[in-house]
Amino acid sequence: MIARPPFTVAVAGATDGADAGMQVKYTSTPSGGTGPFSYLWDDNTTGATDFRTYSSPGSVRAYVTVTDLGSSGGSGGSSTTASSYSNYVTVIGSTTTAVSAPTAVYGQAVTLTATVSPNSPATGSPTGSVTFEDGGVTIGSGTLSGGTATASVTLPAGTHAITAVYGGATYWNGSSGNTSETITPAPLTIAATSQTQTYGFGGTSAALGTTGFTTAGLLGSDSVSGVTLSTNAPTSTSGNYTAGAYTLTPSAASGSGLSNYTITYTTGSLTVARKSAPITGVSADDKVYDGTTAATLDTDDASVSGAVSGDAVAVAGGSGTFATANVGTGITVTATGFGLSGADAANYTLSGQPSGLSADITPATLDITADDQEITYGDDVPDLTYEVDGLVGDDSVSGAPATTATSTSNAGDYAITQGTLTASSNYTLTFTAGTLTIDTAELEIVADDQEMTYGDPVPGLTYEAYGLVNGDAVSGTPTTTAASTSNVGDYSIDQGTLTASSNYDVEYIPGTLTIDPATC
Structure with a gap:
């Protein structure tokens, strides 16, 4: 028997497709030996390749036994076998479905949900996490549990295009899904x-x-x-x-x-x-005593202090009152009744009436003129009267004028002076003197008629004086041209040396001396 050369077997696996539940293609490749070869896989498949479909992800193994059936030199011999296995990660596809949450109000947390499931016919639950994006911006993430991931997020108001992105995991391909979420303001x-x-x-x-x-x-x-x-x-x-x-x-x-x-x-x-505003520029005028407390106020320079530039507002009305009606200097004057006028007056309120005012009251001129008087020598001096010009109201003068003349004063003119006449300090008194004229008295001297006999001596000549006063007497004697030797007849009795003082205006009335014939 001739020995066969040794050989080895390599097994490789590769996915066959892009979907979950895809096939894995295993290929057995002998190295060395003479061949032909026979193959027997652990799933009883024969042939150099073996296709297997998996429903769950994981690390899988395929085992194959390869027999070299070839011979050397045409003679038979025992076969030589070799075996090997392959480790390969099966990757399962997935489908991600994003579930929109109910419409929420801004400020409320929204729970975003994504369901990741294996593509049929694969089963099981993908693992890993899902990232939620809003317009490409990550807004949250959640870990898959039972194929579901959630994230609680807070979104601004508006409609949001949400993308749930599953990035994949060991044995799992990634996937994504879209939904929309509306947040009301x-x-x-x-x-x-x-x-x-x-x-x-x-x-x-x-x-x-x-x-x-x-x-x-x-x-x-x-x-x-x-x-x-x-x-x-x-x-x-x-x-x-x-x-x-x-x-x-x-x-x-x-x-x-x-x-x-x-x-x-x-x-x-x-x-x-209203803006509080005082009135400034008001002054009180001096006046001549008139018996009243009325004061005249000068408002030519009056203005509303603090008035807004451009406003139509002015000082209106107003009156003044002296603290006393009597003459004096620096008398306090109280202002009342001031107000405001103009289109913009209603925007202001007076902070008070003008204050700090004073003025003088000067004496009034009072003229007293004594009335001229006329009496006759020997008469009593009459009441001395006068005329007054310038008295105010119920004011009056007191006292009386005077003169040096008396009932015994000689005839002539005598001054009527101010005497005790006076008025209050509210007046400057001017007195115009009068004249008391004493006229001469009328004195009538009447010669007594006389009668004598021819040859008699001339009798004493007598008279009567009518009008003498103050114990005055007539001096001198009357005279006649008759004598004891004068012939029978009437002879005038003349004034002779009869006289009186210059206080009299003498009127002499002659008498008659009658010489009767003598008796023989």
């Missing part, structure tokens, strides 16, 4: 914070600021950095919001993450308070 309330401002702060949206608001409903790190505030308040002549109560409306919010919200704007209130 969350409600967000932005409420304007009520403001109280003082007139003159502005008249545009910028003056209202951008941060006067509150929010309800913001989630996570989302924020509102500012809003546009507007109002229904009208503007004044200078372009400022007028005083009053108005609505404050927010809009056009800016910030981060706001596209995820349905925003409801809630109004607030804008209260524009």
